[in-house]
Amino acid sequence: xxxxxxxxxxxxxxxxxxxxxxxxxxxxxxxxxxxxxxxxxxxxxxxxxxxxxxxxxxxxxxxxxxxxxxxxxxxxxxxxxxxxxxxxxxxxxxxxxxxxxxxxxxxxxxxxxxxxxxxxxxxxxxxxxxxxxxxxxxxxxxxxxxxxxxxxxxxxxxxxxxxxxxxxxxxxxxxxxxxxxxxxxxxxxxxxxxxxxxxxxxxxxxxxxxxxxxxxxxxxxxxxxxxxxxxxxxxxxxxxxxxxxxxxxxxxxxxxxxxxxxxxxxxxxxxxxxxxxxxxxxxxxxxxxxxxxxxxxxxxxxxxxxxxxxxxxxxxxxxxxxxxxxxxxxxxxxxxxxxxxxxxxxxxxxxxxxxxxxxxxxx
Numbered sequence: 001x002x003x004x005x006x007x008x009x010x011x012x013x014x015x016x017x018x019x020x021x022x023x024x025x026x027x028x029x030x031x032x033x034x035x036x037x038x039x040x041x042x043x044x045x046x047x048x049x050x051x052x053x054x055x056x057x058x059x060x061x062x063x064x065x066x067x068x069x070x071x072x073x074x075x076x077x078x079x080x081x082x083x084x085x086x087x088x089x090x091x092x093x094x095x096x097x098x099x100x101x102x103x104x105x106x107x108x109x110x111x112x113x114x115x116x117x118x119x120x121x122x123x124x125x126x127x128x129x130x131x132x133x134x135x136x137x138x139x140x141x142x143x144x145x146x147x148x149x150x151x152x153x154x155x156x157x158x159x160x161x162x163x164x165x166x167x168x169x170x171x172x173x174x175x176x177x178x179x180x181x182x183x184x185x186x187x188x189x190x191x192x193x194x195x196x197x198x199x200x201x202x203x204x205x206x207x208x209x210x211x212x213x214x215x216x217x218x219x220x221x222x223x224x225x226x227x228x229x230x231x232x233x234x235x236x237x238x239x240x241x242x243x244x245x246x247x248x249x250x251x252x253x254x255x256x257x258x259x260x261x262x263x264x265x266x267x268x269x270x271x272x273x274x275x276x277x278x279x280x281x282x283x284x285x286x287x288x289x290x291x292x293x294x295x296x297x298x299x300x301x302x303x304x305x306x307x308x309x310x311x312x313x314x315x316x317x318x319x320x321x322x323x324x325x326x327x328x329x330x331x332x333x334x335x336x337x338x339x340x341x342x343x344x345x346x347x348x349x350x351x352x353x354x355x356x357x358x359x360x361x362x363x
Contacts, residue, residue, distance in 0.1 A: 001026060002347050003176060003186035005163050005200075007033055008040030009139060009333055010325050011192035012146035013070075013340025018347065019153035020073065026184065027155050028176070030162035030196075033147050038194045038268065039305045040139055042216075043246030044256050045333040046230050048084045048134040049105045050096050055356070057103045059335055064133070066337035074145035077138075082244065083229040084134025085119070090234030093129035100131060107131040121226055121293020134230050136243050139333060146340070166191070168203045171320045188347045192325040195268035195305040204319045207359060209326065210308045212263025213271045215279040217298035218249035218256050219287050226293055228255055233290070240286050250300050255291070257283050257298075260330055263306055275301050306330045314339070316357035318346045324359060 004015045007029035015027040031037060047067070049060045067079045086093050097109045108131075112124040151157050165177035166189060176184040193200055195211045221228070231242040239260040248256060259279055266272070280301065288296045307328035309315065315326035316339065323346045327339045345351035355361075 001186050002188045002190065003028060003174070003184060004190045004192060005176070006192040006194060006196070007143065007147060007157070007159075008038055008192065008194050009143060009336040010327055010339050010343070011190070012143045012150070013336045014190050014192060014325065014343040014347075015150040015155050016070070016146040016153075017337070017340040017344040019150045019155045021344065021348070023348065025150070025155045026158060026186070027147065027150065028158045028161055028163055028178070028184070030160070032159055033157070034140055034143050039307065039328070040143055040194070040333075041304070042139050043141070043248045044243050045137040045139045046084075046134070046232070046241060046243050047079055047137050047334045048131070048230060048232070050084060050086050050100065050129060050131055050134070050232070052092065052096060052099060054099055054103055057099060057105060059338065061103075061105070063335045063338040066341060070142070070145065070337045074149040076141060076145040078142050078145060079135055079137055081133065081135040082227070083130060083132045085115075085122070085229050085231050086129040087124065087126070087231065087233040088235030089126065090239070091129075091232060093127045096129045105131060106133065119229070121223075121228070121291065122231070123290050123292060130229070136230065136246065137333060138246065142336060163200070166200060166202055166322070168320060168322065174321045186321075188321050188323065190323040190325055190343055190347050192343070194326075194328070195307045197307065197324075197326055199268060202322065202324070204322060204324065205359065206324070207315060207361065208310055209328075210265065211267055212306045212308065213266045213303050214258060214263045214306050215275045215301065215303055216256055216258040217280060217283050218245045218254040218300040219291070219294040219296075219298050221253045221255065222293055222295060224253040238282065238286060240283065242291070248300070248302070252299070254299065255294055257287060257291070259283060266305075268305065271303070271305065273303055275303060311361065313356045315359060316342055316346070317353040317359045319359065323347045
């Protein structure tokens with residue numbers, strides 16, 4: 001039996017991938033499915049191919065195919081294509097264009113005036129990279145679809161139970177101890193605990209993992225009929241992303257805007273849940289200066305958690321009967337069904353971990 005600890009995006013996707021291959025799986029979640037205490041909730045996450053690193057461009061292409069397979073298997077639409085823009089000298093639109101060209105990904109490189117003519121709701125002061133394959137993912141919908149479909153394939157789903165101990169018996173078995181006194185034996189355990197990973201006391205050395213609380217803000221559209229692409233920008237000391245809010249923004253159409261960096265260090269257990277007013281000020285200033293198509297004040301806001309490695313690569317490795325899954329660093333959601341497939345491969349011995357994702361980098 002394979003146990004999966006954590007039913008966020010990555011754990012749920014792993015359970016789905018294992019179950020559809022015919023494996024016996026138990027999925028264990030400390031809270032309810034779809035809870036809002038971690039990193040996998042909400043109706044809007046970015047999907048994009050635009051990376052400066054060809055490695056991640058390739059992964060995004062593979063992930064896209066897995067998203068469509070998940071949609072087919074679950075009969076649920078999850079990925080909506082909107083197109084995406086990359087702006088600012090820190091994003092290097094010309095350099096991104098060269099990487100996408102080499103990878104065979106469709107794109108356009110537009111001068112500022114041409115981009116402003118197409119998207120008058122955005123202020124451009126330099127070239128913009130547009131790639132039509134970007135879009136918006138429904139994180140809540142994805143978790144629900146994975147768990148529902150996995151259960152349909154025979155997965156045993158346990159909720160409201162926290163794993164408090166993971167005892168490695170030997171190279172072929174593990175014993176899980178839960179907060180309600182249960183002992184669950186497993187041949188292999190996939191640990192996909194998100195921001196709780198550093199707190200589990202695993203019998204394995206983890207790379208440094210930094211947990212931060214991030215803030216997101218939802219700004220109403222001045223014209224509700226305007227179609228917005230996703231937006232990633234880095235300039236003037238700010239790294240900001242924006243995308244259609246979906247259900248998170250409330251009943252009126254809105255854009256979700258947030259800083260990628262500058263999160264507040266915390267832990268999964270001690271996060272405050274209080275929005276940083278400094279982030280609200282910086283993001284609102286960005287909206288006033290750069291996004292004239294939005295009202296200047298957010299009408300909704302919330303927090304979530306990032307778990308970040310120093311090199312911003314993921315953790316996806318096997319150590320004896322343990323598979324450690326932490327595709328984090330603020331850009332992992334777009335890869336969820338692919339990460340599920342990769343974790344399933346590790347759990348069943350079908351593949352070796354990629355060197356960049358090992359617990360010990362370069363090992």
